[in-house]
Amino acid sequence: MRWGLLLLLLAGTVPALAGDGGPTRIGTVDTTFRFVGRNDRIVVDRFDDPRVDGVSCYVSRAETGGVKGSFGLATDPNRFSIACRATGPVSLRGKIPDNEVAFDARMSPLFKEIRISRLYDTEKQVLVYLVWSTITMSTGGSAFNSVTAVPLQTGH
Numbered sequence: 001m002r003w004g005l006l007l008l009l010l011a012g013t014v015p016a017l018a019g020d021g022g023p024t025r026i027g028t029v030d031t032t033f034r035f036v037g038r039n040d041r042i043v044v045d046r047f048d049d050p051r052v053d054g055v056s057c058y059v060s061r062a063e064t065g066g067v068k069g070s071f072g073l074a075t076d077p078n079r080f081s082i083a084c085r086a087t088g089p090v091s092l093r094g095k096i097p098d099n100e101v102a103f104d105a106r107m108s109p110l111f112k113e114i115r116i117s118r119l120y121d122t123e124k125q126v127l128v129y130l131v132w133s134t135i136t137m138s139t140g141g142s143a144f145n146s147v148t149a150v151p152l153q154t155g156h
Contacts (some may be wrong), residue, residue, distance in 0.1 A: 061079065062083045
């Protein structure tokens with residue numbers, strides 16, 4: 001029974017996306033050597049916007065290594081960055097809300113998720129992407145975040 005619960009918890013560490021498909025792992029960089037378990041690292045994943053053709057978001061984030069990190073039991077720090085780019089002709093798939101969670105991926109076995117919200121600046125015709133976490137680890141209570149923008153039209 002305990003092994004079944006452990007496997008269920010470990011399965012929860014696999015990214016689950018709100019959008020189509022999952023993230024594509026672009027690569028990793030080891031940052032801290034660990035004698036036991038995998039090293040601490042920075043991972044870079046690509047998320048293709050499921051409701052906007054031609055937009056890809058690249059998110060870098062820290063992952064804790066060691067024994068706990070190797071089994072998905074460590075809490076990763078809230079350190080991430082985002083860069084979204086037009087990777088082809090940009091076109092909206094239907095009406096886009098002014099504010100929507102475009103992607104979310106599990107970062108811990110229980111509660112912590114990383115989310116990418118898409119905000120639509122209709123006046124400037126720009127999509128703004130904001131990466132944030134559902135659990136705040138700062139002492140002041142403000143969420144760590146990063147923002148990027150993709151214009152819908154070029155030549156302004």
